[in-house]
Amino acid sequence: MRVLVIGSGAREHALCTALAADPSVERLVCAPGNAGIAAVAQIEPVKPTDPYAVAALARQVDAELVIVGPEAPLMAGVADMVREEGIPVFGPDAAAARIEGSKSFAKAVMSAARVPTAESRTCDDGPQVEAALDLFGAPYVVKADGLAAGKGVVVTDDRAVALAHAAECGRVVIEEYLDGPEVSLFVVTDGSTAVPLLPAQDFKRLGDGDAGPNTGGMGAYTPLSWLPSGCVDEVMRSVVHPTLKDLASRGTPFVGVLYVGLAITSRGPRVIEFNARFGDPETQVVLAMLETPLAGLLYAAATGALAAHAPLQWREGAAITVVMASAGYPGTPRTGDVITGADQAGVLHAATARNDAGELVTSGGRVLSVTAVGADLGEARGAAYSKLEGIRFDGAQFRTDIAAKAEAQEIKV
Numbered sequence: 001m002r003v004l005v006i007g008s009g010a011r012e013h014a015l016c017t018a019l020a021a022d023p024s025v026e027r028l029v030c031a032p033g034n035a036g037i038a039a040v041a042q043i044e045p046v047k048p049t050d051p052y053a054v055a056a057l058a059r060q061v062d063a064e065l066v067i068v069g070p071e072a073p074l075m076a077g078v079a080d081m082v083r084e085e086g087i088p089v090f091g092p093d094a095a096a097a098r099i100e101g102s103k104s105f106a107k108a109v110m111s112a113a114r115v116p117t118a119e120s121r122t123c124d125d126g127p128q129v130e131a132a133l134d135l136f137g138a139p140y141v142v143k144a145d146g147l148a149a150g151k152g153v154v155v156t157d158d159r160a161v162a163l164a165h166a167a168e169c170g171r172v173v174i175e176e177y178l179d180g181p182e183v184s185l186f187v188v189t190d191g192s193t194a195v196p197l198l199p200a201q202d203f204k205r206l207g208d209g210d211a212g213p214n215t216g217g218m219g220a221y222t223p224l225s226w227l228p229s230g231c232v233d234e235v236m237r238s239v240v241h242p243t244l245k246d247l248a249s250r251g252t253p254f255v256g257v258l259y260v261g262l263a264i265t266s267r268g269p270r271v272i273e274f275n276a277r278f279g280d281p282e283t284q285v286v287l288a289m290l291e292t293p294l295a296g297l298l299y300a301a302a303t304g305a306l307a308a309h310a311p312l313q314w315r316e317g318a319a320i321t322v323v324m325a326s327a328g329y330p331g332t333p334r335t336g337d338v339i340t341g342a343d344q345a346g347v348l349h350a351a352t353a354r355n356d357a358g359e360l361v362t363s364g365g366r367v368l369s370v371t372a373v374g375a376d377l378g379e380a381r382g383a384a385y386s387k388l389e390g391i392r393f394d395g396a397q398f399r400t401d402i403a404a405k406a407e408a409q410e411i412k413v
Helices: 010-020 051-060 071-075 078-084 094-101 103-113 126-136 159-169 231-249 282-289 294-302 377-389
Strands: 002-007 027-032 065-068 120-123 140-144 153-156 172-175 182-189 194-196 205-207 211-214 219-222 256-265 268-275 318-325 347-349 352-354 360-362 366-374
Touching: 002 010, 002 051, 010 027, 010 282, 010 294, 010 347, 010 366, 027 051, 051 078, 065 078, 065 294, 071 078, 071 094, 078 094, 094 103, 094 231, 094 268, 103 120, 103 172, 103 231, 103 268, 120 126, 126 140, 126 159, 126 172, 140 159, 153 159, 153 211, 159 172, 182 231, 182 282, 182 294, 194 231, 219 282, 219 377, 231 256, 231 268, 282 318, 282 366, 318 377, 366 377
Parallel strands: 002 027, 002 065
Antiparallel strands: 120 172, 140 153, 140 172, 182 194, 182 256, 205 211, 219 318, 256 268, 318 366, 347 366, 352 360
């Protein structure tokens, strides 16, 4: 199979690594890719949000499957254009991708589908924001209505901070706060059949102990030994299937991976958000545990044949990833710092490039995802942090407590 992956982050590096290990993949192309992905896939330049350019590239490389990684190309209609060329695509059309691109649309879908979620208000001006904050009280949850690269959400006890974020974003969704630990669940779907992957947990705050600003994610792990038995089945029944049915009824069937962000509350699972693609950094650990060949699974979803696909197989043990970010992240990241020690198995590149001297350098905020698998969570943590100790670049930021509470069995529902 000839596969084209669109994107350039650690998520795409994880996808390409899994696809490169699939015997059915005879040619693997990633566009625009990054310095790390170049070790496992052919790199081609493309503007990922340009539907015409991506469709032309898919024809050029004679792709039999196109996988769209990031949310921005999906919202730009890249999947729509490639499908018009008759090429199978793993990723929703722009209309269905609004489940991520518009928080208010997602809330409308959840309301129609009777999906358990936080009560919310969509606000367009200051008085509406003030009223919603009064209604729900602290902690205040304020979400930008549109795409914000994982950084459009503020959860704070400080009303002034909540008001400032709302003013900066313009249109926002303000929600009641959901108690309980958070879970990320990826569901592969062809629009009707849906197959859950292993649930994972990520870490949004920059610093240890969940201190500091929100980020796109500083680490993740799977599986979740503390998750109540039957929770995934309940989420499929009460959340996933009703959501897919509602999207189909709107004439926008969802094909790809539906990311379900959940809070496991005292009242049961509640949806925090939907994404229209694989999440980062959870993808890095979920795919590290998947034994089923990836290309066949995603092709079955892209061609409406998921019901006939064999049950998924998972390896024993646990996986963890720790993100190394550049100086200045999540504000204005510093770039151009030379990276050493990243040529290790399991080190997935997000924002890396080569300078004129051929050195590997930082090129954005989240730079690397240091990923390891072990017989249990403790072994996986040890292996990941051991790898991380050998990687250097000036100003590197990372958390030292990824999955520490889970390893110590301190997470309670």
